[in-house]
Amino acid sequence: MSRTLLLLTIGVLAKVLGLPNGAPPETCSDLMPHHPGISPQSSYLPYQVLPAAGQGRVRLILGSPQGLAYEGFMIFARDIETGDYIGEFANLPDSAKFVECTQGVQNAVTHTNTNKKQNLELDWKAPVDYEGTIIFNSTFAQDYSTYWVGVESPRVNVFKRSIEVLASTTPITTYRTTTPPYFSPTDYTPKVEEDPFYTGCHTTKNCFGAPDGCIKSKDCVAAVAVIVQGDQYLFEMQAREKAKYVAVGLSDDKNMGDDSVVECANEDGEIALHMSWNSGKHNTRHATPEGAVQLESRAIRDGAIYCKFRRDKLTVVHERKYDLVNTPYHLLVAAGTELRANGVAYHNLVYLPTGASKKLSDVGEWTAASDILIRVHGALMLASWIGTASIGMLLARYYRQTWVNSQLCGKDHWFAWHRFFMVLTWSMTIAAFVIIFVELGSWSSATIHASVGLATTILCFIQPFMAAMRPHPGAPRRALFNWVHWFVGNVAKICGLIAIFFAVRLNKAKLPEWFDWILTAYVVFHILIHLILTFLGCASDRLSRERQTSQRANSFPMKEFLHSHGVSTVHLDARRDAPHSGMRKFIFAVYFVVVAAFVAALVVITVLAPIEETWATFTNTISNY
Numbered sequence: 010m011s012r013t014l015l016l017l018t019i020g021v022l023a024k025v026l027g028l029p030n031g032a033p034p035e036t037c038s039d040l041m042p043h044h045p046g047i048s049p050q051s052s053y054l055p056y057q058v059l060p061a062a063g064q065g066r067v068r069l070i071l072g073s074p075q076g077l078a079y080e081g082f083m084i085f086a087r088d089i090e091t092g093d094y095i096g097e098f099a100n101l102p103d104s105a106k107f108v109e110c111t112q113g114v115q116n117a118v119t120h121t122n123t124n125k126k127q128n129l130e131l132d133w134k135a136p137v138d139y140e141g142t143i144i145f146n147s148t149f150a151q152d153y154s155t156y157w158v159g160v161e162s163p164r165v166n167v168f169k170r171s172i173e174v175l176a177s178t179t180p181i182t183t184y185r186t187t188t189p190p191y192f193s194p195t196d197y198t199p200k201v202e203e204d205p206f207y208t209g210c211h212t213t214k215n216c217f218g219a220p221d222g223c224i225k226s227k228d229c230v231a232a233v234a235v236i237v238q239g240d241q242y243l244f245e246m247q248a249r250e251k252a253k254y255v256a257v258g259l260s261d262d263k264n265m266g267d268d269s270v271v272e273c274a275n276e277d278g279e280i281a282l283h284m285s286w287n288s289g290k291h292n293t294r295h296a297t298p299e300g301a302v303q304l305e306s307r308a309i310r311d312g313a314i315y316c317k318f319r320r321d322k323l324t325v326v327h328e329r330k331y332d333l334v335n336t337p338y339h340l341l342v343a344a345g346t347e348l349r350a351n352g353v354a355y356h357n358l359v360y361l362p363t364g365a366s367k368k369l370s371d372v373g374e375w376t377a378a379s380d381i382l383i384r385v386h387g388a389l390m391l392a393s394w395i396g397t398a399s400i401g402m403l404l405a406r407y408y409r410q411t412w413v414n415s416q417l418c419g420k421d422h423w424f425a426w427h428r429f430f431m432v433l434t435w436s437m438t439i440a441a442f443v444i445i446f447v448e449l450g451s452w453s454s455a456t457i458h459a460s461v462g463l464a465t466t467i468l469c470f471i472q473p474f475m476a477a478m479r480p481h482p483g484a485p486r487r488a489l490f491n492w493v494h495w496f497v498g499n500v501a502k503i504c505g506l507i508a509i510f511f512a513v514r515l516n517k518a519k520l521p522e523w524f525d526w527i528l529t530a531y532v533v534f535h536i537l538i539h540l541i542l543t544f545l546g547c548a549s550d551r552l553s554r555e556r557q558t559s560q561r562a563n564s565f566p567m568k569e570f571l572h573s574h575g576v577s578t579v580h581l582d583a584r585r586d587a588p589h590s591g592m593r594k595f596i597f598a599v600y601f602v603v604v605a606a607f608v609a610a611l612v613v614i615t616v617l618a619p620i621e622e623t624w625a626t627f628t629n630t631i632s633n634y
Contacts, residue, residue, distance in 0.1 A: 020030070020606075031106055033108070034110060034117075035270070036099075037085065042148065042158075042354055049506045055077050055151075056072070056077070056079060056160060057070055057072065059072070059162070060163060060174050061174065062129055065258040066099070066172070067132070069131050071095075071129045077151065078125040080149050081156070082120055083147060084117065084147035085145070086116070089142050089164065090145065095610045098115055098131055100171055102130065104122060105118050105129060121401075139303075141166075142165065142167070144165070168317070169306065196473075213372065215235040215369060215375055215379075216375065217340050218342065220519065226322075227558060230344065231358060232248075235369045237372075240332050241322075242320050243320075244318055246316055248358065249313040252313070252346060253275050254345055254348060255273050255344045256353065256356075257270070257271055257340060257343075258271075258340070258341040259338045260287075262366075263341075263362035263364065265362075266288070266450060270284065271318065273282055273315075280304075280307035280308070280316050283297065283301060285353070286326065287341075294351055295327075298324060298326065301321050301602050302318050305317040305318055308520035337367045337377060339378075340363045341363075343359060343361075344359040345359075356516070357516065359412055359516055363375050377518070383517055385444055386444045387616075388612045389444070390437075390512075393438050393505075395434070395509070398431070398434040398502055400604060401431040402432050404426050404597075411593055411594065413585065432473070435469055457511045460509040463506045472497060472501070494622060506528075507526060510528060513525055520619075521614070521618075524611075528608070534603060545592060549589050552588040
């Protein structure tokens with residue numbers, strides 16, 4: 010009888026210690042129920058905490074995917090970095106009450122009775138000035154002897170004006186639990202977290218960034234995401250590499266022009282939201298229509314800028330209606346490192362359009378527009394001004410008295426091949442100009458490359474027409490023609506090289522910085538060959554004078570070429586190569602091979618740009634094979 014009474018007394022005490030009316034504040038330290046002799050479960054977890062973002066608050070559902078009930082619980086929110094209790098709870102159901110983990114603050118919730126509960130709902134409110142990432146920790150007690158401690162929710166990003174729930178990377182039914190204690194500042198080891206910007210891309214939100222394919226690798230220089238929540242259209246944008254602005258445009262096509270743009274700009278350390286309009290290749294900021302856009306959150310971290318804003322589903326900009334619900338659009342993403350007085354400067358970091366238009370609510374992968382025409386344009390210009398123009402001009406300047414014993418199509422070899430290479434230069438330059446004009450839709454002088462490239466094309470275009478109208482040998486104006494023809498050709502050559510150097514800095518080109526070193530090596534080699542041939546020409550002239558021959562052999566014919574009226578000082582019957590012709594032929598062969606190698610290397614790098622990524626993909630494929 011006494012043993013029975015003792016066991017009954019112990020059972021009653023255990024039930025009392027089981028806290029049927031909820032957990033006291035002391036439980037905040039470890040979330041452990043006071044159930045003597047009973048340890049937390051380490052088996053499969055049947056309960057979960059599901060957060061849903063609202064305006065300044067989070068709606069929480071505490072339940073079980075299998076529909077299992079529970080008798081008791083406790084929950085609070087902590088900052089994942091500091092471990093501090095964050096926020097307060099509100100709108101509790103009848104079976105729940107507040108717990109003050111911090112005196113005077115209702116920052117935890119527990120049960121009021123041991124009745125069976127399912128899918129309790131309550132609200133958590135963020136502090137007014139708080140920004141950070143939180144996680145909800147909780148304990149679920151299925152009954153007196155069965156409970157799980159430290160059940161974690163998905164992470165929640167909190168900004169001053171918005172809240173974002175991060176999608177879990179694991180199924181709901183395998184939420185992990187945290188073994189107490191939940192937070193220990195002394196042994197906390199920071200983990201490298203993935204950028205939350207990319208969470209949900211192509212599954213719950215549309216994402217697009219530059220360079221192409223960076224959404225998958227999660228390393229975009231600039232990117233935009235579109236989240237559709239009912240009638241709300243939320244845009245997220247971010248850019249790194251010391252960007253001063255990042256912008257997104259809504260376009261009817263993939264080209265810049267007649268586009269509505271929203272910019273997030275770093276203005277003296279503060280992110281400001283603006284609207285602007287693309288007119289052709291120029292961007293002009295304008296007053297924001299009332300209610301069109303609203304900034305939700307913003308941040309500047311480690312040289313990167315971020316903003317999140319809402320755009321009204323129906324806006325009128327420049328007398329054009331933008332219907333985000335029913336109209337498909339291309340996205341234009343741009344970023345740059347400079348701002349103008351009342352707008353943004355050139356997008357020197359990123360400019361990339363989507364390849365296809367679609368409705369913003371149609372979630373899926375968004376790929377970049379093809380840049381094959383830009384690659385072809387670059388390849389043609391390189392082949393023209395590094396290759397054919399260099400060879401053709403070298404022949405005209407130094408090889409007029411070489412290979413004179415034979416002719417090609419009734420013309421001296423130097424002239425026939427000079428004309429051949431220069432016609433190729435003219436044809437490829439005009440083709441490259443037309444191709445880039447078709448790609449861009451219009452011409453722009455926003456960059457030095459574009460302006461100098463246009464000058465190159467114009468000078469190149471007039472050369473063959475000028476040559477066709479050259480005066481007859483012996484005519485009074487033949488010397489003037491020679492000077493002008495020489496001057497225009499050389500200026501075109503210099504402009505072409507300058508345009509190529511500035512092309513390396515264009516983000517559209519996707520060329521590596523070391524591309525400049527290859528170009529510099531070519532220029533050094535080109536100048537060296539010219540110096541060698543110049544000195545060789547002087548030696549040839551001196552040797553000819555010493556022989557007192559009746560035929561003046563001048564392999565550096567600029568004096569004759571520029572000053573004569575067509576009456577050559579070389580006797581018309583003399584068909585003899587100037588001295589040192591063998592050396593000149595050898596130098597030409599070396600020059601031709603080396604220039605061809607330069608052209609091949611530069612064209613391959615341009616066509617396969619970005620070459621580093623192409624090479625990495627190739628090597629990975631070989632290694633996997």
